[in-house]
Every structure is written in structure tokens, then in C-alpha cells.
Amino acid sequence: MPETIDKIISLSGRLTEMTDVDEVLKNLSRLLKKMLKSSWTAIYLLDREQRDFAPARSYGLPYSYQQMFLTMPLASGKIPLLKDIVHNKHHLQIHDAGESELLTPRFRRLLHGLTLLALPMVVRNQVMGVVFIARSREYPHFSTEEIDIIKSVVSQAALVVSHIRLIDESLDMAVEMAKRIDIILTLDGINKAISSSLSHEKIIETSIQSIQRIIQCELVTVLGEEKGRLVVTATHGAGIQIPESLGAGKNLIGNSMAATAFKKGESRYLSFLSKKRRLHPFDSTLAEAGIESLLAIPLVSKNKTKGVLLLGNVQGGRFVRDDAFAIEKIASQMAVALDNARLYEDMRNLFISTVTSLANAIDAKSPWTKGHSERVMRISADLAMEMGFDEEIIERVRLGGLLHDIGKIGIIEALLEKPTKLSEDEFPPMRLHPEKGVAILSPIDQLKDVLPGILFHHERYDGKGYPKGLKGEAIPLEARIITVADSFDAMVSERPYKKGYSVSQALSELRKKSGSQFDPKVVTQFCNYMKKKSPPDYHYPPSDN
Numbered sequence: 001m002p003e004t005i006d007k008i009i010s011l012s013g014r015l016t017e018m019t020d021v022d023e024v025l026k027n028l029s030r031l032l033k034k035m036l037k038s039s040w041t042a043i044y045l046l047d048r049e050q051r052d053f054a055p056a057r058s059y060g061l062p063y064s065y066q067q068m069f070l071t072m073p074l075a076s077g078k079i080p081l082l083k084d085i086v087h088n089k090h091h092l093q094i095h096d097a098g099e100s101e102l103l104t105p106r107f108r109r110l111l112h113g114l115t116l117l118a119l120p121m122v123v124r125n126q127v128m129g130v131v132f133i134a135r136s137r138e139y140p141h142f143s144t145e146e147i148d149i150i151k152s153v154v155s156q157a158a159l160v161v162s163h164i165r166l167i168d169e170s171l172d173m174a175v176e177m178a179k180r181i182d183i184i185l186t187l188d189g190i191n192k193a194i195s196s197s198l199s200h201e202k203i204i205e206t207s208i209q210s211i212q213r214i215i216q217c218e219l220v221t222v223l224g225e226e227k228g229r230l231v232v233t234a235t236h237g238a239g240i241q242i243p244e245s246l247g248a249g250k251n252l253i254g255n256s257m258a259a260t261a262f263k264k265g266e267s268r269y270l271s272f273l274s275k276k277r278r279l280h281p282f283d284s285t286l287a288e289a290g291i292e293s294l295l296a297i298p299l300v301s302k303n304k305t306k307g308v309l310l311l312g313n314v315q316g317g318r319f320v321r322d323d324a325f326a327i328e329k330i331a332s333q334m335a336v337a338l339d340n341a342r343l344y345e346d347m348r349n350l351f352i353s354t355v356t357s358l359a360n361a362i363d364a365k366s367p368w369t370k371g372h373s374e375r376v377m378r379i380s381a382d383l384a385m386e387m388g389f390d391e392e393i394i395e396r397v398r399l400g401g402l403l404h405d406i407g408k409i410g411i412i413e414a415l416l417e418k419p420t421k422l423s424e425d426e427f428p429p430m431r432l433h434p435e436k437g438v439a440i441l442s443p444i445d446q447l448k449d450v451l452p453g454i455l456f457h458h459e460r461y462d463g464k465g466y467p468k469g470l471k472g473e474a475i476p477l478e479a480r481i482i483t484v485a486d487s488f489d490a491m492v493s494e495r496p497y498k499k500g501y502s503v504s505q506a507l508s509e510l511r512k513k514s515g516s517q518f519d520p521k522v523v524t525q526f527c528n529y530m531k532k533k534s535p536p537d538y539h540y541p542p543s544d545n
């Protein structure tokens with residue numbers, strides 16, 4: 001043994017401090033070469049499929065052989081001697097490596113005349129690799145003592161490699177788990193965000209943001225089915241020029257990838273678009289925009305394909321199976337949510353058209369109030385939106401504006417049709433209309449949140465209004481908004497006894513009564529809003545407000 005035992009123990013002890021498999025193998029092969037004065041050492045490790053021995057490290061080979069070594073795995077099933085080593089977990093000493101069938105013919109020629117020692121790397125009774133050591137026959141054969149020491153060094157290295165692999169696998173698993181947990185949490189978040197919204201735009205916006213959080217993509221397009229055709233609903237691009245073909249409302253015809261995914265109801269994937277020949281013109285425009293990877297996932301709800309989610313990445317070969325799985329989950333949540341939103345939209349439209357005809361019936365009772373309720377609805381909703389309220393309040397204000405005067409249905413027609421101002425005697429019955437409105441609508445459960453806006457739309461900020469004489473913030477917010485919209489429309493409308501104000505006159509009147517009749521904050525917001533838009537045509541037939 002050319003090296004002293006102490007030196008060997010010290011060098012092999014260093015292996016335990018290493019944290020990288022390649023570093024351990026490099027040092028093991030060097031150590032073996034040094035301590036045994038060998039010409040060549042090579043280490044093979046069992047591959048992940050536990051079938052072949054993959055070349056891991058060699059030491060002492062000429063450069064050209066080094067490259068060859070790295071490309072040549074050993075199949076234990078095809079080499080009986082190797083099979084024997086693995087099966088019996090024992091070493092093998094061959095007196096002339098050139099004669100050994102353990103090696104390929106080229107290696108045999110190179111190692112001709114050398115003594116070859118092959119021994120398994122065993123950990124917990126499992127073979128994880130094989131070590132080859134070839135030494136000149138100038139030296140004696142490997143002695144039993146030498147082989148015992150080699151076995152001890154190799155088994156120590158095998159244990160270190162096995163530990164590092166275990167730690168690496170645990171880390172990989174932890175990273176994978178963390179990734180999956182992140183995807184699950186993201187999916188849960190999306191589910192909550194999507195399910196809590198009944199707005200198409202909100203669902204699409206939330207979905208697009210979530211997709212871009214999970215997977216890197218420069219293009220997200222949502223296509224929906226409209227009368228049997230696939231139409232672009234929304235497109236979001238990041239860092240690319242969005243092709244014209246992806247503009248909202250554009251039809252998708254022919255057999256593009258998205259159209260095929262839609263027809264077949266199955267996801268479709270294309271990598272390296274620029275290398276594909278005979279692309280569909282639609283897909284070609286995406287390739288021209290720099291998209292390389294394309295993923296089209298059908299949006300399926302109730303077993304029916306309702307659209308397609310199309311994702312694009314500027315790099316080729318993206319969208320691995322795990323990504324597609326997560327995106328498919330988002331797509332199915334999106335499809336159901338969009339379907340629900342459409343159902344809700346249909347029901348809401350039906351409901352709105354029913355109550356609109358009810359409101360129109362009131363406006364039609366007086367020739368001066370035609371269209372007043374719908375205008376108040378529009379102004380109130382725009383104002384609530386301007387004030388930054390959420391969808392729920394905007395909807396309440398919209399319906400309250402539409403139905404604010406519904407109680408006039410119970411007022412004698414003569415009063416409604418009167419072309420002059422109401423007399424002192426005529427005011428009391430007219431003042432009952434907010435309460436009558438509530439009485440008419442209160443049986444409708446869906447409208448219960450709308451009632452305060454109707455009941456209090458004639459209250460004044462200074463407390464001098466009716467029916468309750470509520471003051472300031474005690475007046476429900478919806479009512480304060482509807483009051484401003486209602487008064488503005490009344491001011492700009494012509495009546496038989498007065499000409500309609502211009503928009504600026506009406507705004508100055510509102511400002512004048514801000515703090516007395518109207519909530520100053522609402523007036524300020526309304527004036528800001530009106531400044532932003534060009535004055536609309538409010539000169540309708542007079543309203544009796």
C-alpha cells in the first residue's frame with residue numbers, strides 16, 4: 001500500500017464533509033488513484049431507473065477517452081461479469097483488463113496489460129454504483145489487505161453519496177411541495193375571487209392575473225363562443241405587440257390551434273411556432289408577434305365547450321405538464337364562473353326590463369316626465385361609480401334611481417298631468433309617493449336593499465325634507481345620490497311653466513343648495529363628473545320631480 005493508513009483515513013474522512021456528489025466522486029477517484037498508484041479509476045452510478053450504470057467520474061484517462069467514457073453507460077443485464085458483481089455484491093480482480101469482458105473493446109485496448117479491480121458501492125445492502133481501478137502490472141496484484149481498505153473507503157464514499165442524494169431529493173421534494181402548495185393556494189384564491197363575482201370583466205381580469213402569477217406567459221387571450229363562432233373576449237399582452245387578430249370582438253375562423261381545441265374540447269399545445277411549417281394564418285400572426293409556445297385550453301362548463309383560453313410564451317418548449325394541469329383547473333373554474341355570470345346577466349336583464357317597464361308606466365302617466373326614471377337611473381349609477389363605490393352599491397343606486405318615483409302610481413293622475421306648479425293643497429298627497437313606492441315594492445324580496453334609496457330620496461341634508469325629516473349622514477347614501485341625480489334631471493328638463501336649465505346653470509344651482517338640500521360631497525363629485533364628460537342632451541319634456 002503506497003499511502004499510509006493514517007493518510008488514507010484522513011483523506012477518506014474529508015469525504016464526509018462534502019455536500020456535492022460530484023465533489024465526493026472526484027475526490028474518491030483521486031484518492032484511489034493516489035493510494036493505489038493506479039493508472040485509471042472510474043466510478044459508475046446506478047441511474048434513476050435502477051437499470052444501467054451511468055458514468056459518473058474517471059481519473060487518469062486520456063482526454064479523448066474521457067469524452068467516450070462519459071457517453072457510455074454499462075448495462076448490467078448485458079454484461080454477465082457485472083451482473084455477477086451486482087448480484088453477489090462482491091469484488092472481482094482481473095489480471096489483464098485487456099482480456100476482461102467488463103469493458104468495451106476500445107477500453108480493453110487502452111487498459112491492456114493492467115490489473116483491474118471492480119467492486120460494488122453498497123449502501124444498506126443495495127448496490128448504488130461500481131468502482132473500477134486499473135493498475136500497472138509492475139505492481140503486485142491487489143492484496144486482500146488493500147482490497148479491504150479500498151472497500152472501506154468506497155463504502156464510506158457510497159454512504160456520503162447516498163446521504164447527499166437523500167438530502168437533495170428531500171430538498172427537491174420540498175421545493176416541489178412548496179410549488180404545489182402555492183398552486184393550490186393560488187387556485188383556491190382564484191376560486192374565491194371568481195366565484196364571488198358575477199361580472200364577466202371581473203372574472204376575466206382576475207383569471208388573467210392569476211394565470212400570470214402561476215405561469216410565465218406574455219399572452220393571455222380569452223375567446224368565447226357566440227352563435228357557434230369563436231370570438232375574442234379579452235387579450236392581455238406583456239412585452240409583446242398584440243396582433244390585430246386578437247382584438248376584442250374579432251372572429252376566429254378556420255382550423256387555428258385555438259379553434260381546434262374548441263371543436264375537439266381538448267387542450268392543444270404547440271412549441272417552437274417559428275419552426276412549424278404550414279401554420280394557420282391566425283397562429284402565424286402569433287408567431288410573427290414573437291410567440292413560440294402556445295397552449296389552448298377549452299373552457300368547459302356543464303359538458304359544453306363555451307370558449308378557449310389561449311396562452312403564449314415567447315420562449316419555445318414552455319408550458320410543461322404541471323403548468324398545463326394548473327391552468328386547466330383555472331380554466332374550468334373560469335368556465336363555470338363565466339357561465340354563471342351569463343345566467344345572472346340574463347336574469348338581471350329580464351328583471352331590469354320588467355322594472356323599467358314598470359317605471360316607464362309611471363313616467364307615461366305624465367307627458368312631462370317621459371324618460372325621467374331611466375335618466376335618473378343612469379345619472380345615479382354613473383355618480384356612484386364616480387364616487388368609487390363597489391358593484392353592490394352601484395346596483396342598489398341604479399335600481400333606486402329607476403324606481404324612485406314608482407309610488408306615483410298611486411297618485412291621482414290629474415296631479416301628475418298638471419301643467420302648472422302644485423298648490424299647497426296638492427303637495428301632501430304627492431309627498432306620499434316615496435312611502436307608496438316602498439309599499440308597492442316591499443313584497444319583492446330582491447328589492448329590499450333598494451327601498452331606502454326610494455323612501456328617502458326627498459329628504460334634505462338640512463333635515464327639512466320628507467317623509468322623516470332625516471338629516472345629514474342619517475339619510476342613506478343611496479338616497480343622497482339619487483336626490484342629486486333626480487334634482488339635476490328635473491332642473492335641465494323643460495316644463496310648461498319653466499324652461500329647462502342649461503347644464504352649467506343646473507350645476508350652479510346644485511352648488512348653491514349644497515349643504516342645505518344636498519350632501520356637499522355628492523354635489524362636489526357630481527360636478528367633477530360632469531366636468532369630465534361633455535354635456536349630454538338633457539333637454540327632455542318637463543318633469544314634475
Ligand SMILES: [Fe+2]
Pocket residue numbers: 404405433457458545
Ligand atoms: Fe320623487
